[in-house]
Amino acid sequence: KQEVTQIPAALSVPEGENLVLNCSFTDSAIYNLQWFRQDPGKGLTSLLLIQSSQREQTSGRLNASLDKSSGRSTLYIAASQPGDSATYLCAALPDLPQGGSEKLVFGKGMKLTVNP
Amino acid sequence: SQTIHQWPATLVQPVGSPLSLECTVEGTSNPNLYWYRQAAGRGLQLLFYSVGIGQISSEVPQNLSASRPQDRQFILSSKKLLLSDSGFYLCAWNRQKHSSYNSPLHFGNGTRLTVT
Numbered sequence: 001k002q003e004v005t006q007i008p009a010a011l012s013v014p015e016g017e018n019l020v021l022n023c024s025f026t027d028s029a030i031y032n033l034q035w036f037r038q039d040p041g042k043g044l045t046s047l048l049l050i051q052s053s054q055r056e057q058t059s060g061r062l063n064a065s066l067d068k069s070s071g072r073s074t075l076y077i078a079a080s081q082p083g084d085s086a087t088y089l090c091a092a093l094p095d096l097p098q099g100g101s102e103k104l105v106f107g108k109g110m111k112l113t114v115n116p
Numbered sequence: 117s118q119t120i121h122q123w124p125a126t127l128v129q130p131v132g133s134p135l136s137l138e139c140t141v142e143g144t145s146n147p148n149l150y151w152y153r154q155a156a157g158r159g160l161q162l163l164f165y166s167v168g169i170g171q172i173s174s175e176v177p178q179n180l181s182a183s184r185p186q187d188r189q190f191i192l193s194s195k196k197l198l199l200s201d202s203g204f205y206l207c208a209w210n211r212q213k214h215s216s217y218n219s220p221l222h223f224g225n226g227t228r229l230t231v232t
Contacts, residue, residue: 034220046223104162
């Protein structure tokens with residue numbers, strides 16, 4: 001059974017720092033790995049999706065990498081800003097022999113606070 | 117472009133009352149549809165998912181039910197709410213995995229349900 005872990009649960013940093021958010025998963029048989037952002041009281045917003053055959057994806061100041069062999073994904077945020085403050089969640093879509101899964105397995109998220 | 121609508125945004129209901137939350141998706145056909153619940157400190161819990169009209173998979177035994185009367189409509193219901201049903205309910209969609217496009221999961225803005 002796939003399990004996704006995000007450590008630490010919270011992080012507080014000063015503005016301008018380059019950040020690394022970690023995500024680990026127990027089963028390397030994944031179809032893709034997705035990163036989301038959630039603002040307080042809102043739904044989740046998709047940030048990046050990395051297919052199992054890819055090593056990384058970039059969008060603006062965000063870069064996500066995937067290492068299936070070690071069961072890890074990282075989200076890099078360059079030059080952090082107060083507007084980046086939110087909870088960040090990662091999720092793995094299992095790739096099962098019987099035809100695959102449609103069900104993402106989520107981590108519990110990491111609450112990021114960027115202080116001005 | 118695709119959009120997802122979820123309503124109401126907030127709801128306060130007494131114990132024992134019925135529940136109906138509705139979600140619709142525009143701009144795509146034959147999506148996978150999901151209902152999640154997010155409780156404080158417990159992460160995202162998948163409640164139901166559907167890969168087609170009338171096809172509902174239940175992930176957690178409880179007093180909730182889901183229906184998909186139309187291709188892009190997903191409804192979460194209960195006949196009698198419990199205090200433990202309080203939480204933040206999120207509807208989501210993505211394209212089915214067999215398509216050529218690796219689809220991220222897209223969420224609605226959620227419904228904050230308080231059972232009193």
